[in-house]
Amino acid sequence: MPVLVMKFGGTSVANIDRIRRAAKRVGVEVAKGYDVIVIVSAMAGKTNELVGWVSEISPLYDAREYDAVVSSGENVTAGLMALVLQEMDIPARSWQGWQVPLKTNSAHSSARIEEIPTDNINAKFSEGMKVAVVAGFQGLSPEGRITTLGRGGSDTTAVAFAAAFDAERCDIYTDVDGVYTTDPRIASKARKLDRIAFEEMLELASLGAKVLQTRSVELAMRYNVKLRVLSSFEEMDDNAGTLVCAEEDIMESKVVNGIAYSRDEAKMTLISVADRPGIAAAIFGPLAEAGVNVDMIIQNIAEEGRTDMTFSCPVDQVMRADKALSAAKAAGSIDYSDLVADKDVAKVSAVGIGMRSQSGVAAKMFKTLSDEGINIKVIATSEIKISVLIDRKYMELAVQALHDAFELEKA
Incomplete structure (x- = not known):
């Protein structure tokens, strides 16, 4: 079956109702014939709460224990999402980073992904599992410790999985309905872009646009992973959101796009x-x-x-x-x-x-x-x-x- 990666940010899974809403979107893609890998963030505000607890104990904390604490938010969301999908009669299970395993280097709190073996998840797909719900933002160091990828790391997790599994597309669900020419809160005339080139998105992300994490765009450009940014709160539409793609996939671009x-x-x-x-x-x-x-x-x-x-x-x-x-x-x-x-x-x-x-x-x-x-x-x-x-x-x-x-x- 073709593979689709769907990533849901913190606001998209902020409570049980929103997790159910996200699960329905997953169910639509399963019905189309996809094997789906769902990457989830922690519920909105949960990571900040966990970071606050660590900082309250000690400003000079052990980064290995910091990662053990702050990665737990994603584990909760992954388990809840899998439970909701099972209630919808969709064969699903949750995966923590070490179970995949998503292998990283040892740079705790800012780890880099080194390898994502596909054998474990593909074996479960072949046994009839339709959805693998993976905790984003986390991986496994060579020493066997949990690592985290830095804030916004779930975007990077999603793109890395799309590259590793040769996914048809990677959909990033967030609280905005796409990439705009600028921040609509500042310029009321800002327009949503249907498509944007990897290089443009990379520059916008690195220059302050908060829609996608810079590292995720770098990965998408390197492995030519088509990214779609769309809102988890809008009605489902195959043409919704903004597609981030190669320059040659865009007919003609304006001189300045953002x-x-x-x-x-x-x-x-x-x-x-x-x-x-x-x-x-x-x-x-x-x-x-x-x-x-x-x-x-x-x-x-x-x-x-x-x-x-x-x-x-x-x-x-x-x-x-x-x-x-x-x-x-x-x-x-x-x-x-x-x-x-x-x-x-x-x-x-x-x-x-x-x-x-x-x-x-x-x-x-x-x-x-x-x-x-x-x-x-x-x-x-x-x-x-x-x-x-x-x-x-x-x-x-x-x-x-x-x-x-x-x-x-x-x-």
């Missing part, structure tokens, strides 16, 4: 750094070791052998960055006069695969912001995106203005 934003950014500037070969490695090596996620980087023109180096990072990593750079300065590997942090900035980005073949996108973006009186602090570009750092108070205005300028409300 505007993304990230509210919680910080701009950090090292003042008067020695301008010499290897200085960038000396700065960003310690930051990488400290786990600071650096994005935009600008180096000013050197004067008298000194220069300024500016970079952006998430605002909650400013203290970590400051500590890492101070330690590097104390060790003598870098020398600077001051480190200035601006925590009141936001990142706004225009994304579209059409940028590859169209000129003038940057000019239009910069003029639009200028016309609104918005000053650009930092600029970063790639082949299909342009990102700017601006004062946070202008973020919503910038998103609305750019959405209008690129006429994203039009199909």
Whole structure:
């Protein structure tokens, strides 16, 4: 039988009624002739509660025990979903990560998937099981301990299973009905996209869009897994949601397909750094070791052998960055006069695969912001995106203005 992967997020399984609603959707796909692998998250709010309990015991917790605790939420949902499906006379059973087994590395709380053997689940399918309900977000380390994949890891679990089982499609059920040109809460004209290319979705996810976890999109692009994002609260429709697929599966794309934003950014500037070969490695090596996620980087023109180096990072990593750079300065590997942090900035980005073949996108973006009186602090570009750092108070205005300028409300 063809395999379909269906993933249900926390809001989709928040209580027994919603689990029943999700199970009915599974039943429809079983009736079409699919063997279904259902990936479930913990009930809405449960993971936060579990994390809170661990943190209350100790801020410096054992990551192995942290994973043992926070992974339990998915186990509960998987068991409940299997019970509901059985009540519907659908042959189903639940699977925890170690039972599959979903093999990961040993990086507790942020593990990477290394292998998903298909033998156990396929054997049960051949015996008549129609639905395998798998606890998302969790796996098994080489040492035999439970690991977790990081927040949002159930998306990654779902895509990995779709790749391993050569699934026809991976449906991600959430509380939104698809991928929009921007956040509808900010721009009322935001339009739901019928299709979006993997690369565009990857950029949007990494730039602040919360619809899909970045790692899940990376996996889908690598293994060409067709993803469909749709709402578990809308009526069932074969054409519902947004299909995330290869660029060649899209007839023609707009130059800009989406505007993304990230509210919680910080701009950090090292003042008067020695301008010499290897200085960038000396700065960003310690930051990488400290786990600071650096994005935009600008180096000013050197004067008298000194220069300024500016970079952006998430605002909650400013203290970590400051500590890492101070330690590097104390060790003598870098020398600077001051480190200035601006925590009141936001990142706004225009994304579209059409940028590859169209000129003038940057000019239009910069003029639009200028016309609104918005000053650009930092600029970063790639082949299909342009990102700017601006004062946070202008973020919503910038998103609305750019959405209008690129006429994203039009199909």
